[in-house]
Amino acid sequence: MALRAAGVDCGTNSIRLLIADVSNGKLRDVHRETRIVRLGQGVDATGQFAPEAIERTRVALADYAELMKTHGVQRVRMVATSAARDVGNRDEFFAMTGEVLGGVLPGAVAEVITGVEEAALSFRGAVGELDSARGPFVVVDLGGGSTEIVLGSDEVVASYSADIGCVRLTERCLHDDPPTPAQVQAARQFVRDRLGPALQAVPVEQARTWVGLAGTMTTLSALAHNMTAYDPAAIHLSWVSGADLAAVCERLIGMTRAQRAALSPMHEGRADVIGGGAIVVQELARELRARAGIDELTVSEHDILDGIVLSVTSP
Numbered sequence: 001m002a003l004r005a006a007g008v009d010c011g012t013n014s015i016r017l018l019i020a021d022v023s024n025g026k027l028r029d030v031h032r033e034t035r036i037v038r039l040g041q042g043v044d045a046t047g048q049f050a051p052e053a054i055e056r057t058r059v060a061l062a063d064y065a066e067l068m069k070t071h072g073v074q075r076v077r078m079v080a081t082s083a084a085r086d087v088g089n090r091d092e093f094f095a096m097t098g099e100v101l102g103g104v105l106p107g108a109v110a111e112v113i114t115g116v117e118e119a120a121l122s123f124r125g126a127v128g129e130l131d132s133a134r135g136p137f138v139v140v141d142l143g144g145g146s147t148e149i150v151l152g153s154d155e156v157v158a159s160y161s162a163d164i165g166c167v168r169l170t171e172r173c174l175h176d177d178p179p180t181p182a183q184v185q186a187a188r189q190f191v192r193d194r195l196g197p198a199l200q201a202v203p204v205e206q207a208r209t210w211v212g213l214a215g216t217m218t219t220l221s222a223l224a225h226n227m228t229a230y231d232p233a234a235i236h237l238s239w240v241s242g243a244d245l246a247a248v249c250e251r252l253i254g255m256t257r258a259q260r261a262a263l264s265p266m267h268e269g270r271a272d273v274i275g276g277g278a279i280v281v282q283e284l285a286r287e288l289r290a291r292a293g294i295d296e297l298t299v300s301e302h303d304i305l306d307g308i309v310l311s312v313t314s315p
Contacts, residue, residue, distance in 0.1 A: 004030065006068050007308030008061070008078035010097075010110060012040030012144025012167050013273065014215060015057055017064045018305045019071050022313045027306060030071055032232075034215070035060045036269025039093075040083035040145050044168050048089050054096060061100045068104045075312045076101060078110040079304075081118050083145050115161020118304060119148040123156050125306030126211050129237065130298075138207035138288065141303060142216045142280055144168065144273070149284075151202050160198040164191050166216055166270075166277035174276055178256050187276065191283045199287060210294045213303035215270055216277030221299040222265035223248045230265040232301050242295035245285055249278035 002021035009016045015037050019030040037056040039049065061078075068076060078101060084090050094110055101108035113121070122141040130137065135153035144167035150159040173179075173187035212220075222230055224240045224247075240248075252260060253275045261271035281297075288294045 002028070003313050004072055004074050005309050005312045006064075006071075006073040006076040007305050007312065008064060008076070008110070009305045009308060010039060010057065010061075010078065010080045010084070012043070012081070012083040012146075012165055013038055013269070014144070015039070015060050015064075016305050017067065018309050019068065019073060020306075020309050022309060025310065027309060031067060032305075033064070033067075034267075036267060038144075038167070038269065040167050042171070043083050043086055043145070044171050047087060049083070049087050049093055054093055057093075058096050058100065061097065065100050065104045073104065076105055076108050077308050077312045078108070079113045079118075079121075079308055080110045081113060081143060081146065081304075084110075084112045085114075086145070115146065115148060116159055118146075119150040119159035119161060120156050121307030121311060122148055122213055122304040123150040123152055123159070123307070124310060125303045125308075126213055126300045127152075128302065128306070129300075130209070130211070134209040136206050137209050137211050138202070138204050138292070138294075139211045139213065140217070140284060141213040142166065142277055143214055147198075147280060149198050149202050149204070151204060151207060157206075158202045160201040162194045162198045164194045164280055166273040166280070169276035169279060170273045178254055179275065184253060184279065187279050188283060191280050195283060195287060199291070204288060205291045207288070207292045207294060209298060210288055210296070211298050211300055212281070213300055215267065216274055216281065217297070217299050218301060219265060219267070219270060219274060220245065220248050220252075220278070220281065221297075223252075223263060228264045230267070235299055236301040238299050240297045240299065242285060242289060242297075245297055246282065249282045252278045 002023040097110035141148040
């Protein structure tokens with residue numbers, strides 16, 4: 001008999017919900033949703049969650065809790081990633097999550113996971129539907145505050161959590177609209193400096209397939225395929241050539257925020273930071289082409305959120 005479980009992934013930029021029926025290690029989606037709440041607003045500069053960011057997150061989480069009740073969720077796990085590792089006032093955040101989630105299941109509260117566990121959950125969620133003959137896979141989960149790089153086939157071989165993400169990079173380097181060439185170059189150098197240790201820890205030379213996760217990657221695929229609206233089913237397991245990926249990234253980096261927001265597949269909360277994400281993707285593409293001869297990106301809609309739900313019901 002299937003178990004109905006919920007997973008909540010609270011990152012630097014977005015909070016996401018998956019309610020699914022789990023049976024024999026397989027998921028059947030009941031409800032999947034993403035909201036941009038920018039929990040990590042200003043964290044890189046202040047080391048604190050902004051009160052308004054906590055409130056935006058509380059409002060979204062309260063709506064998610066109501067959905068869990070409506071759908072009869074039996075188990076729930078909420079994880080907080082990069083932003084919650086870095087702040088000094090995280091007790092305030094966790095008190096809020098305990099209050100909201102406790103109304104669904106007594107004792108439920110968010111937990112901070114390490115970069116290693118984040119990588120493992122992302123990998124598990126991402127590769128479940130891929131043909132193992134395409135492995136080893138290098139899975140890249142590009143978030144708002146950090147980017148997880150994971151290598152493996154059936155199991156994780158190596159992983160690294162790098163402190164580069166679309167929100168962190170935008171707040172640190174990309175101050176003008178559009179960013180100046182000097183700002184873009186500074187952002188590239190910032191990414192390269194932090195990719196160096198990641199690529200020493202993760203032998204991407206062994207990889208045969210690059211799998212990209214999360215909102216920057218899925219939006220890039222939608223734009224590369226000229227979608228007039230965001231279509232998760234069409235994006236899931238789509239692929240983008242190296243040339244098309246480079247062209248879309250370069251276009252986004254040079255746009256104003258208003259121009260990005262006007263693009264049909266663009267989530268309104270992503271327009272101001274996706275230029276930073278595009279820079280991370282360009283630098284990763286350059287490294288993977290040089291080190292592993294990989295010149296295309298496979299994009300998955302299934303990621304850490306799926307891994308969270310699976311982890312609720314199995315080791």
